Amino acid sequence: MRDLPQLLHLIASFSKENRFPALPIELYEPCNYILTLGGKRLRPALVLMGHELFSDNAEDALPVAWAVELFHNFSLMHDDIMDAAPLRRGEPTVHHKWNTTTAILSGDVMLIYAYRFLTHCGNADTVLRLVNIFNRVATEVCEGQQMDMNFETRSEVGIPEYLKMIALKTAVLLGGALEMGAASANAPTTDAQHLYEFGRLAGIAFQIQDDLLDTYGDPIKFGKQVGGDILQNKKTLLVLKALEVAPEVDCRELLQWMQTGSENPLEKIAAVRAIFNRNAIQELVSNEKKRFQQEAFGHLASVQVPEARKEILRKTVADLLERDS
Amino acid sequence: MRDLPQLLHLIASFSKENRFPALPIELYEPCNYILTLGGKRLRPALVLMGHELFSDNAEDALPVAWAVELFHNFSLMHDDIMDAAPLRRGEPTVHHKWNTTTAILSGDVMLIYAYRFLTHCGNADTVLRLVNIFNRVATEVCEGQQMDMNFETRSEVGIPEYLKMIALKTAVLLGGALEMGAASANAPTTDAQHLYEFGRLAGIAFQIQDDLLDTYGDPIKFGKQVGGDILQNKKTLLVLKALEVAPEVDCRELLQWMQTGSENPLEKIAAVRAIFNRNAIQELVSNEKKRFQQEAFGHLASVQVPEARKEILRKTVADLLERDS
Numbered sequence: 001m002r003d004l005p006q007l008l009h010l011i012a013s014f015s016k017e018n019r020f021p022a023l024p025i026e027l028y029e030p031c032n033y034i035l036t037l038g039g040k041r042l043r044p045a046l047v048l049m050g051h052e053l054f055s056d057n058a059e060d061a062l063p064v065a066w067a068v069e070l071f072h073n074f075s076l077m078h079d080d081i082m083d084a085a086p087l088r089r090g091e092p093t094v095h096h097k098w099n100t101t102t103a104i105l106s107g108d109v110m111l112i113y114a115y116r117f118l119t120h121c122g123n124a125d126t127v128l129r130l131v132n133i134f135n136r137v138a139t140e141v142c143e144g145q146q147m148d149m150n151f152e153t154r155s156e157v158g159i160p161e162y163l164k165m166i167a168l169k170t171a172v173l174l175g176g177a178l179e180m181g182a183a184s185a186n187a188p189t190t191d192a193q194h195l196y197e198f199g200r201l202a203g204i205a206f207q208i209q210d211d212l213l214d215t216y217g218d219p220i221k222f223g224k225q226v227g228g229d230i231l232q233n234k235k236t237l238l239v240l241k242a243l244e245v246a247p248e249v250d251c252r253e254l255l256q257w258m259q260t261g262s263e264n265p266l267e268k269i270a271a272v273r274a275i276f277n278r279n280a281i282q283e284l285v286s287n288e289k290k291r292f293q294q295e296a297f298g299h300l301a302s303v304q305v306p307e308a309r310k311e312i313l314r315k316t317v318a319d320l321l322e323r324d325s
Numbered sequence: 326m327r328d329l330p331q332l333l334h335l336i337a338s339f340s341k342e343n344r345f346p347a348l349p350i351e352l353y354e355p356c357n358y359i360l361t362l363g364g365k366r367l368r369p370a371l372v373l374m375g376h377e378l379f380s381d382n383a384e385d386a387l388p389v390a391w392a393v394e395l396f397h398n399f400s401l402m403h404d405d406i407m408d409a410a411p412l413r414r415g416e417p418t419v420h421h422k423w424n425t426t427t428a429i430l431s432g433d434v435m436l437i438y439a440y441r442f443l444t445h446c447g448n449a450d451t452v453l454r455l456v457n458i459f460n461r462v463a464t465e466v467c468e469g470q471q472m473d474m475n476f477e478t479r480s481e482v483g484i485p486e487y488l489k490m491i492a493l494k495t496a497v498l499l500g501g502a503l504e505m506g507a508a509s510a511n512a513p514t515t516d517a518q519h520l521y522e523f524g525r526l527a528g529i530a531f532q533i534q535d536d537l538l539d540t541y542g543d544p545i546k547f548g549k550q551v552g553g554d555i556l557q558n559k560k561t562l563l564v565l566k567a568l569e570v571a572p573e574v575d576c577r578e579l580l581q582w583m584q585t586g587s588e589n590p591l592e593k594i595a596a597v598r599a600i601f602n603r604n605a606i607q608e609l610v611s612n613e614k615k616r617f618q619q620e621a622f623g624h625l626a627s628v629q630v631p632e633a634r635k636e637i638l639r640k641t642v643a644d645l646l647e648r649d650s
Binding site: 024026027078081082100101104105107108109111112113115116118119123124125127128131132135138139142143145146147149150 | 450
């Protein structure tokens with residue numbers, strides 16, 4: 001069994017050997033570009049970890065791992081157009097560096113290449129199993145992106161809907177990565193499903209943690225401006241929880257702040273945090289995160305392989321869930 | 326064996342029973358919308374015809390046929406954004422009726438649904454064979470769309486490049502439809518490949534015919550404005566052939582017309598047609614079309630099934646290639 005740095009090294013080598021074709025350069029250069037912007041390669045690493053629970057040959061799962069990474073980058077390329085985002089990991093997004101047309105078509109071909117890599121994974125039965133998981137998850141990611149866009153223009157969003165949206169938009173792909181890794185090692189369906197639930201629930205916990213860190217994170221460790229969500233009037237779980245539990249006067253004040261611009265950003269951040277603080281929102285949302293986290297690890301415990309084999313996966317996910325929240 | 330109207334009836338029934346889910350409505354309504362705009366359903370019909378060469382159960386190939394139709398409509402939805410086209414079959418395009426964001430995401434989910442339908446076609450070996458053909462063709466369609474966009478801004482385009490572009494952008498999908506139909510009936514690889522070549526070469530002949538009809542078609546039967554390509558300064562095969570064979574004075578005049586607007590459309594169309602006419606371009610391009618057509622039918626002849634089984638496919642393609650050119 002290999003540790004995280006070893007798995008990431010395998011992925012890096014595979015990516016170098018499997019760059020997109022040279023021509024047409026206008027089509028494939030943006031695909032290579034977005035893949036070189038970095039990123040933690042968490043999803044392909046989860047595929048390999050899911051595989052290594054049941055087999056010692058993580059190499060066999062590299063094409064599946066790469067398919068998941070290509071799918072993730074396809075969705076980033078198209079989401080960045082939809083969100084009109086100028087930057088991705090500090091560099092120009094594809095539609096900014098080239099144009100929207102390029103970002104659409106290069107994204108399309110990346111999605112098709114994801115399916116191409118899936119066909120390189122074992123015999124026909126395994127490939128069919130992988131394609132079925134991939135199709136299910138890919139559909140859900142599109143549905144999650146649609147829900148997220150709908151929320152931007154809606155005045156009322158309930159907490160269950162919000163949790164469903166973050167599950168579909170980001171968490172199911174983490175679950176699917178683990179499930180596909182297990183499937184590529186011909187793992188029993190029950191174990192693969194527990195791994196899917198582990199990834200999905202941990203993914204929801206990650207997203208809740210992101211909401212918490214954006215308002216309560218250590219500015220140095222967080223790496224982005226603390227309070228960014230408040231300034232963008234984002235309907236995070238903190239906001240939705242406050243609207244659920246706070247007295248009416250606080251709800252009204254919060255909604256008022258969410259309709260103002262950011263002329264005085266520090267004042268706005270301080271005022272919204274004060275509303276959160278006097279209603280114990282950080283604690284309530286942290287408890288929500290812990291609930292998902294515990295449920296997630298319950299599913300990992302149910303996977304029928306020796307506990308020692310789970311150690312790298314458990315530690316990787318636990319470390320990610322303990323960043324300063 | 327069923328004739329074309331019977332096959333189209335099967336496809337229409339299947340499409341009614343397999344509409345997209347209701348929710349999220351913003352995601353799936355545009356998918357159902359573009360599918361109701363009509364179109365000849367030629368591609369799914371070719372899938373069923375390819376299947377019926379080897380089996381009497383065209384129903385078994387309906388999910389493959391529908392996958393091909395979904396892929397085609399996904400590519401139309403995204404191409405219409407790239408071409409900034411306001412209308413498709415006389416109705417508003419998706420990005421005009423909704424917006425670009427919707428057309429991107431709904432197109433993405435249509436492509437994923439195409440893969441979902443492919444998994445409903447027989448055993449794992451057959452599905453893997455189908456996915457491999459689909460992946461190859463889908464990649465080529467993206468490459469063809471990129472070449473087409475590149476040509477718009479390039480001053481010189483050679484005839485071989487032009488033929489490669491139309492092959493990738495539209496013809497390979499016709500070939501792929503036949504090949505997938507054959508594969509879904511477990512046809513021998515050699516036969517499936519001959520069918521692919523038949524469809525691909527016939528598809529190139531169709532495109533050449535489209536170029537001819539746009540300038541020389543019967544205005545009533547053609548259904549669009551004759552001379553539209555001339556007014557849009559499109560680099561059709563007529564233009565490229567003229568630039569290859571005409572004396573320099575004619576080439577210079579043609580290039581001048583292609584840099585002017587359409588203030589006096591009838592004058593421009595007449596002048597460009599006169600250049601074509603005095604250089605026998607219609608005849609030269611018709612010969613080119615016939616060359617592809619003959620080569621195509623040579624491949625159909627090589628398919629090892631009784632000639633009687635090929636009759637519906639042969640007649641369908643021959644009829645399409647005899648529209649007034």
